[in-house]
Amino acid sequence: MEILLFGIAKDIVGKSKIQFAAGEGQPTSVKELRQTLESAYPDLGRLSSMAVAVNSEYVRDELILKPGDEIAIIPPVSGG
Amino acid sequence: MNPERYSRQTILKDFGPEAQQKLAKAKVLVVGAGGLGIPVMTYLNAMGVGTLGIVDLDRVALSNLHRQVLYAESDIGKSKVAVALSKLKAQNSNTDLRSHEMFLDRDNALETIRSYDLVVDASDNFPTRYLINDACVILSKPFIYGALHGFEGQVSVFNYKGGPSYRCLYPKMPKASEVPNCDQHGVLGILPGIVGNLQALEAIKVITGIGEVLSGTLLLFDGLVNGFQKIKFSSLPENMIIDRLQGNYELDCGLSFESVTPETFERLLASGPLQLIDVRNTDEFQSFHIANSINIPLSELARRKGEIDMTVPAYFLCQSGIRSQKAIFELEPFYSSARLVNVTGGINQLHQYAAKY
Incomplete structure (x- = not known):
């Protein structure tokens, strides 16, 4: 499972991609993914709107994740 | 007007004199005369958009020049809108250019946006972005969104023919402490040029009806790998019914000071x-x-x-x-x-x- 990070999420984590190895510890839903990321990177938990896309589609927290899913974390950006 | 002026685009089979006519009749409001606003207004003006309004109250500063390429060293300290208007006038004397030397706020937003067909959000802060969203939903106007972060950009078209809005993507305005702006975080000079031009392209498509508009699609651009990604999203009914502006669009800091x-x-x-x-x-x-x-x-x-x-x-x-x-x-x-x-x-x-x- 590959997670691409954009905007401030990339800055917080310090890289543009995270890999979750198959099996143990791999989040099974978007909600669980958020919790896993937030416990590893508490600053992510402070973002009030953080869009999550799975396979290029914006998704809600209930969505069940599958092993090959490509996930993107897309926080809002403000610059102009 | 000399038809030769726009001939290189009117000879395009899928554009033609009809699309040029639509541009001439269009009224577009560009909110922000900075990094994003400059490519937007320069191209819309060059391509023949009939009426172009520009909102900003900032003055040109030295640290703007690396990305705000319409301004010269001799413009430092001058009003951005005033400088931009005089350069745009020289570029295309047919355009009805309208100056709005102010920041968009809850008292002037509806009245200002009402007389335009389309808004381009080229602002640089969340309060203005949410204000533009809400005002456009109230007035049923589509708007072209563009925003930057470091080497990345986002582009989408919101509130277009019943399509989703900014709040369908990001329901709540971030708090002041969450996301830095260009002053704090920095931005590569060329980035707003790329993202602003993508916004201008969407504006042309919305006005003329050519191609596929980025409605319900968020385009993500990563300058470091020259990568584009499209994310699909849909509208949430609760975000599409707004009957009045919020009392306040200040960044919510959760504390008083x-x-x-x-x-x-x-x-x-x-x-x-x-x-x-x-x-x-x-x-x-x-x-x-x-x-x-x-x-x-x-x-x-x-x-x-x-x-x-x-x-x-x-x-x-x-x-x-x-x-x-x-x-x-x-x-x-x-x-x-x-x-x-x-x-x-x-x-x-x-x-x-x-x-x-």
Whole structure:
């Protein structure tokens, strides 16, 4: 499972991609993914709107994740 | 008008004189005459959009020039809208150019947007972005969104023919402390040029009906790998029914604090010495600062807070007024009786000083 990070999420984590190895510890839903990321990177938990896309589609927290899913974390950006 | 002027696009089979006619009739409002706004207005003006309104109250500063390529060194200190209008007038004398020298706020947004068909959000802050969204939903106007972060950009078209809005993507406005802006985080000069041009292209498509509009699609651009990604999203009914603007679009800081307007602060500065804490980084401070101010970068505040005299008022200043708010929030729990005052809008809004930086 590959997670691409954009905007401030990339800055917080310090890289543009995270890999979750198959099996143990791999989040099974978007909600669980958020919790896993937030416990590893508490600053992510402070973002009030953080869009999550799975396979290029914006998704809600209930969505069940599958092993090959490509996930993107897309926080809002403000610059102009 | 000489038809030769637009011939290279009117000979395009899928564009033609009909699309050119639609451009000529279109009224577009560009909110922000900065990094994004410049490519948007330059191309819309060149391509023959009939009416172009520009909203901004900023003045040209030296640190704008690396990305705001319409402005010259000799424009520093001048009103962006005034400079932009005179250059656009020279570029295309047929356009009805309209100046709105103001910041968009809840009192002027509806009235201003009402007389345009399409809005381009080329602003640089969340309060303006949410205000544009809500006003456009109320008035049923589509708007072209573009935003930047470092080497990345986002583009989408919101509220287009029943399509989703900005709030369908990001329902709540982030708090002041969450996401930095270009002043704090930095932006590669060419990035707004790329993203603003993508916005201009979407504007042309919305007006003329050619191609597929980025409605319900968020385009993500990563300059470092020259990568584009499209994310699909749909509208949520609760975000599409807005009947009035919110009472307030200020960044929600979750805490209250004392603040001073830029005008009052300039008068205070002129009237005598005051304790002024500049929380920008050392390099920003070195390149320009207000005389007798003390530089304590936000990142060093916890360690160096003892250097501030809490028995007299302390004014906090940064580039745009966001980091100075954070500084106050950080100190408030320790010094509940101290007078910690935020200089609203930071150096950007201090006209006498802004141009020098």
